[in-house]
Amino acid sequence: MSKRNFAAVIFFTIVAVFLFFTALMxxxxxxxxxxNQPEMDDHIIDNSQxxxxxxxxxxxxxxxxRGFDTLxxxxxxxxxxxxxxxxxxxxxx
Amino acid sequence: xxxxxxxxxxxxxxxxPFVMIYGLYIIxxxxxxxxxxxQGGAIVASGAAMILVSYGSVWTMGKVKEKKLSILESTGAxxxxxxxxxxxxxxxxxxxxxxxxxxxxxNIVPVKGSTVGILNSAGTLPIMNFxxxxxxxxxxxAIVLVMAYATTKMxxxxx
Numbered sequence: 001m002s003k004r005n006f007a008a009v010i011f012f013t014i015v016a017v018f019l020f021f022t023a024l025m026x027x028x029x030x031x032x033x034x035x036n037q038p039e040m041d042d043h044i045i046d047n048s049q050x051x052x053x054x055x056x057x058x059x060x061x062x063x064x065x066r067g068f069d070t071l072x073x074x075x076x077x078x079x080x081x082x083x084x085x086x087x088x089x090x091x092x093x
Numbered sequence: 094x095x096x097x098x099x100x101x102x103x104x105x106x107x108x109x110p111f112v113m114i115y116g117l118y119i120i121x122x123x124x125x126x127x128x129x130x131x132q133g134g135a136i137v138a139s140g141a142a143m144i145l146v147s148y149g150s151v152w153t154m155g156k157v158k159e160k161k162l163s164i165l166e167s168t169g170a171x172x173x174x175x176x177x178x179x180x181x182x183x184x185x186x187x188x189x190x191x192x193x194x195x196x197x198x199x200n201i202v203p204v205k206g207s208t209v210g211i212l213n214s215a216g217t218l219p220i221m222n223f224x225x226x227x228x229x230x231x232x233x234x235a236i237v238l239v240m241a242y243a244t245t246k247m248x249x250x251x252x
Contacts, residue, residue: 049205053203081232
């Protein structure tokens with residue numbers, strides 16, 4: 001086994017162990033836990049109309065609370081279009 | 094791909110304006126009803142792709158150049174980021190909703206609870222919806238158009 005493969009196996013093992021223990025510590029699915037509830041969704045449902053002015057709370061989240069996420073999505077779309085036009089440029093005659 | 098039969102062309106020409114109106118409605122009411130820039134843009138791009146399929150890529154490429162579509166897409170991106178930077182200039186935070194509750198356009202604060210909704214509300218969100226919608230329309234249609242045209246030129250479809 002080469003040195004490079006050995007490093008890859010070590011790295012993979014570390015990531016797998018972390019993923020496994022994170023999965024064990026995850027919030028139980030479908031079980032209501034009174035004192036372990038996230039507060040973000042309640043805040044958005046209660047205040048999105050008065051804080052962003054949008055009746056559609058999803059738009060309020062996408063364009064106001066999580067604007068950087070939408071910026072990333074727009075960048076992904078831009079990169080995709082640029083790549084496709086670049087690849088098919090030589091066939092255009 | 095020089096287009097399909099006359100029946101398909103006629104029917105898609107009749108259906109095209111309704112698809113456009115529906116997609117533009119989804120974009121324009123993004124801050125009031127379900128949907129938004131991405132979804133409405135996908136609908137409008139689908140209507141344009143229907144015309145592309147029925148009339149053929151060579152005919153469509155003669156009408157719409159993909160360079161103009163890339164200019165439109167870049168315009169959408171610049172408006173989107175420009176609105177965010179205006180929030181940074183006027184309110185100090187990137188992506189700040191600086192038009193909300195101001196004395197400019199889109200400034201009406203809605204009543205809390207389930208209401209009909211006012212189009213002239215929500216601050217910068219309608220502007221960003223339009224920018225993202227323009228971006229998605231131009232981007233998706235440019236991808237489909239360029240791919241279809243390249244397939245025709247490679248001999249994939251009937252000449």
